[in-house]
Amino acid sequence: xxxxxxxxxxxxxxxxxxxxxxxxxxxxxxxxxxxxxxxxxxxxxxxxxxxxxxxxxxxxxxxxxxxxxxxxxxxxxxxxxxxxxxxxxxxxxxxxxxxxxxxxxxxxxxxxxxxxxxxxxxxxxxxxxxxxxxxxxxxxxxxxxxxxxxxxxxxxxxxxxxxxxxxxxxxxxxxxxxxxxxxxxxxxxxxxxxxxxxxxxxxxxxxxxxxxxxxxxxxxxxxxxxxxxxxxxxxxxxxxxxxxxxxxxxxxxxxxxxxxxxxxxxxxxxxxxxxxxxxxxxxxxxxxxxxxxxxxxxxxxxxxxxxxxxxxxxxxxxxxxxxxxxxxxxxxxxxxxxxxxxxxxxxxxxxxxxxxxxxxxxxxxxxxxxxxxxxxxxxxxx
Ligand code: MG
Numbered sequence: 045x046x047x048x049x050x051x052x053x054x055x056x057x058x059x060x061x062x063x064x065x066x067x068x069x070x071x072x073x074x075x076x077x078x079x080x081x082x083x084x085x086x087x088x089x090x091x092x093x094x095x096x097x098x099x100x101x102x103x104x105x106x107x108x109x110x111x112x113x114x115x116x117x118x119x120x121x122x123x124x125x126x127x128x129x130x131x132x133x134x135x136x137x138x139x140x141x142x143x144x145x146x147x148x149x150x151x152x153x154x155x156x157x158x159x160x161x162x163x164x165x166x167x168x169x170x171x172x173x174x175x176x177x178x179x180x181x182x183x184x185x186x187x188x189x190x191x192x193x194x195x196x197x198x199x200x201x202x203x204x205x206x207x208x209x210x211x212x213x214x215x216x217x218x219x220x221x222x223x224x225x226x227x228x229x230x231x232x233x234x235x236x237x238x239x240x241x242x243x244x245x246x247x248x249x250x251x252x253x254x255x256x257x258x259x260x261x262x263x264x265x266x267x268x269x270x271x272x273x274x275x276x277x278x279x280x281x282x283x284x285x286x287x288x289x290x291x292x293x294x295x296x297x298x299x300x301x302x303x304x305x306x307x308x309x310x311x312x313x314x315x316x317x318x319x320x321x322x323x324x325x326x327x328x329x330x331x332x333x334x335x336x337x338x339x340x341x342x343x344x345x346x347x348x349x350x351x352x353x354x355x356x357x358x359x360x361x362x363x364x365x366x367x368x369x370x371x372x373x374x375x376x377x378x379x380x381x382x383x384x385x386x387x388x389x390x391x392x393x394x395x396x397x398x399x400x401x402x403x404x405x406x407x408x409x410x411x412x413x414x415x416x417x418x419x420x421x422x423x424x425x426x
Contacts, residue, residue, distance in 0.1 A: 048072075048073060048074055048075050048076040049074060049075050049076070049136040049137060049310070049311065049312065050076050050078045050135040050136045050137075051064075051068065051075050051076065051077055051078065051135060051136065051137050051138075051139065051310060052077075052078055052079040052080070052081075052130055052131060052133055052135050052137070052138040052139070052154075052159075053065065053077065053079075053080050053081070053138075053139045053141065054080075054081045054082075054127050054130065054131055054138065054139065054140045054141060054142050054147070054150050054165075055081070055082060055083075055127075055140065055141035055142035055143065055147070055164075055165070056080040056081065056082045056090060056093055056141070057082040057083070057085065057086045057089045057090050057093070058082070058141050058142070058143060058241055059141075059239075059240055059241045059244075059302070060139070060141030060164045060187065060241075060302065060306065061080075061082070061139070061141040062089075063302055063303055063306055064139050064141065064306050064310060065077075065093060065096075065097065066303070067303055067306060067307050067310065067316065067319065068097065068310075069096075069097075071316060074311065074316070075310070077097040077098075077099045078099070078100065078101075078133055078135050079099065079100070079101050079102070079103070079130040079133045079135070080093055080094055080097075080099050080101075080102050080103070080130070081102070081103035081104065081126055081127040081130040081131070081150070082103075082104055082106075083104070083105050083106060084104065084105050084106025084107065085106070087104065087106050087107065087110050087111050087114060088114065090102060090104060090111065091111060091114035091115050094115055094118050095115070095118075099118065100118065100119060101118070101119040101120075101121070101130065101133070102115065102118055102119070102120050102121075102130075103120075103121045103122070103126030103127055103129060103130040104120065104121075104122050104126055105122065105123070105124060105126060105127070106122070107122075108120050108121075108122035125149075127142065127146075127147075127149070127150040128149050128150045128152075128153035129153070130150075131150040131151070131153040131154035131159070132153045132154060132156070132157045132159075133159075134157060134158075134159065135159055136159075136160065136312065137159070137160045137161070137162050137185075137309070137310050137312060138150075138154040138159045138160070138161050138162065139161075139162040139164065139187070139306070139309070139310050140154070140161055140162070140163050140164060140165040140168065141164045141165065141187075142165045143165070143167075143241055143243050143244070144165075144167055144243065144366055145167040145168070145170070145171040145172075145359065145362055145363060145366065145407070145411060147165030147167055147168050148165075148167065148168045148171050148172045148175075148176075148404065148407060149404055151163065151165060151168040151172075151176055152168075152172070152175060152176065152404060155176065155179040155183050155184075156179075158183075159183070160182075160183050160184075160185060160312065161183060161184050161185070162185045162187050162306070162309035162310050163184055163185065163186055163187055163188075163309075164187035164188060164306070164309075166188050166191075166256050166257060166260045167256070167362055169259065169260045169263045169264060170256050170259045170260060170358045170359070170361070170362045171358065171359040171362050171363070171407050171411065172359070172401065172404065172407050173259065173260075173262070173263030173358065174263075174401055175401065175402075175403070175404065175407070176263065177263050177264075177266075181264075181266075184264065185308075185309040185312070185313060186260075186264055186305075186309065187302075187305050187306055187309045188257060188260060188305070189283045189284075189300070189302060189304070189305045190211045190212065190257055190261070190283055190284040191257070191260060191261060191264055191284070192283065192296075192304070192305035192308055192309065193282075193283035193284035193285075193295075193296035193305075194209055194211075194261060194264075194265060194284045194286060194296075195264075195313075196296045196308075197209075197284065197285060197286035197294040197295065197296055198265065198286055200286070200288070200294045201286070201288045201294075203265075203266075205288045205289050205290070206267070206271070206286055206287075206288060206289070207271070207287045207288055207289045208271045208272070208273060208286075208287050209261060209265070209267060209271065209272050209273070209284065209285070209286050209287070210273050210274070210275055210284060210285040210286075210287065210293070211254060211257055211258065211261060211272065211273070211274040211275075211284050212274070212275060212276075212277035212280070212282050212283060212284055212285070212333075213248075213251060213253075213254040213274050213275065213276055213277065213336065214235070214236060214237045214238065214248065214276075214277065214278055214279075214280045214300075215251075215276040215277075215278055215336075216235065216236070216248040216249040216250075216251065217231060217232065217234055217235060217236055217249055218231075218232075218249055219236075219276060219278060222340070224340065224379060224380050225378065225379075225380055226378075227249075227378070227379035227380075229372065229373055229375065232245070232246050232249040232372070232379055233245050233246070235248055235249070236278070237278070237279070237280040237300045238280060238300050238302075240302075242373060243366070243369055246369045246372065246373065246382070247365070247369065249379070250341070250343050250379070250382050250383055251336065251341040251343045251344050252343040252347070252365050252369075252382070252383065252386070254274050254336070254343070254344050254347075255343045255344045255346060255347025255348065255361075256347060256362065256365075257274075258272050258274060258344070258347055258348055258351060259347055259350070259351040259358050262351055269348055269351055269352050274336055274344060275333050275334065275335060275336065276332075276333065276334045276335070276336055277331065277332065277333050278332055279329075279330075279331055279332065280300040281297050281298065281299060281300065281323065281329070281331060282295045282296070282297045282331060282333075283295075283296050283297065283298070283305075284296065297323060298320055298321075298322060298323065299320070299321055299322075299323060301320045301321065303319050303320045304319050304320035306319075307319035307320070342383055342387070343383045343386070346361070346383065346386065346387055346390065347361060350390060350394070353394065355399045355400050355401060356399040356400075356401055356406065356407070356410035357390065357393075357394050359401070359407050359410050359411050359414070360389065360390055360393050360394065360410050360411070360413070360414040361386060361389075361390055361414075362411075363410075363411040363412075363414035363415050363418070364385060364386040364389035364390065364414045364415075364417070364418040365382070365386045366415075367385070367414075367415050367418035367419055367422065368381070368382040368383075368385040368386055368418060368422065369382060371385075371422040371426070376422055376426040377422055377425055377426055381425055384425075385418055385421045385422060385425070386418070388417075388421055389414055389417045389418045389421060392417050393410075393413055393414060393417060
């Protein structure tokens with residue numbers, strides 16, 4: 045067994061971070077945690093993680109004094125740059141499991157010092173795809189299950205032989221529901237196949253998540269939007285597919301569980317034994333696939349349009365969605381208004397030719413504009 049990989053985990057108390065640490069705990073000979081970062085929501089869990097894995101340095105946007113009182117002699121850094129500072133610790137892999145486009149700065153900080161990034165924070169690519177990919181494809185390993193699947197499928201052929209990529213979408217809890225006007229927060233948080241954080245779960249219900257993932261795939265694999273499609277696959281077992289020019293389609297399949305893609309990415313694309321349960325072939329299975337009904341789920345086409353126009357529009361699209369999802373979770377707007385508000389924000393800000401994005405400050409500026417407009421629209425509609 046080679047020496048353990050030094051791992052940094054950003055967003056360690058969230059869904060992805062917690063599952064990554066379970067993989068590390070089950071494979072202590074493979075990994076060593078050299079830094080953790082998390083927000084302010086759960087300092088007790090962050091402290092428990094740091095103690096359990098004997099982590100030398102911890103970053104938080106929360107209360108530093110509180111964390112020190114829980115931790116004793118561990119180094120603690122705080123403030124808005126804490127995650128970026130932890131991300132820049134020289135290591136083998138930085139897992140970015142943060143939620144939202146605040147993950148972009150830490151992703152860039154990790155890449156800038158030459159660290160590999162296991163990227164679960166899709167917003168890094170949606171909001172700052174050009175900035176992230178400027179570091180080159182070798183430094184980024186996708187964790188998003190669809191993109192992990194595509195990464196694995198791409199190993200079957202050459203880039204020039206790819207005809208199209210097909211992202212699968214569970215369709216969320218409202219796949220077959222015709223009337224989306226009276227959906228409660230509890231309904232929307234009840235995902236049929238995946239167990240995830242609240243924002244991703246709402247994004248799955250609107251299919252906004254699939255829209256974000258189309259943009260993510262475009263940047264990650266340098267594929268034009270015309271070659272990226274998405275289909276409904278309610279069982280969430282086939283995680284995505286690549287169709288090659290000879291008519292062959294390669295799929296990656298496993299029961300829905302993020303531990304598979306997390307383990308594959310944090311190990312530097314190695315196969316960790318029993319990372320996730322395999323398909324049970326002693327039982328019968330039916331896998332269904334169907335096109336997305338874009339009239340009921342307009343988020344996918346909207347994302348594609350923003351992606352094709354490029355520049356700052358994907359960042360505007362994502363930031364407006366973050367505002368709208370929060371407003372929905374707080375009971376300020378209805379489920380159907382989420383996509384309306386994103387669409388209206390994009391129309392207000394995207395009428396001019398796309399703004400080019402050359403720095404993190406550019407991203408912050410367009411996001412800020414987007415949040416202001418989206419917040420105004422929430423106030424008008426609530
Ligand atoms: Mg996904």
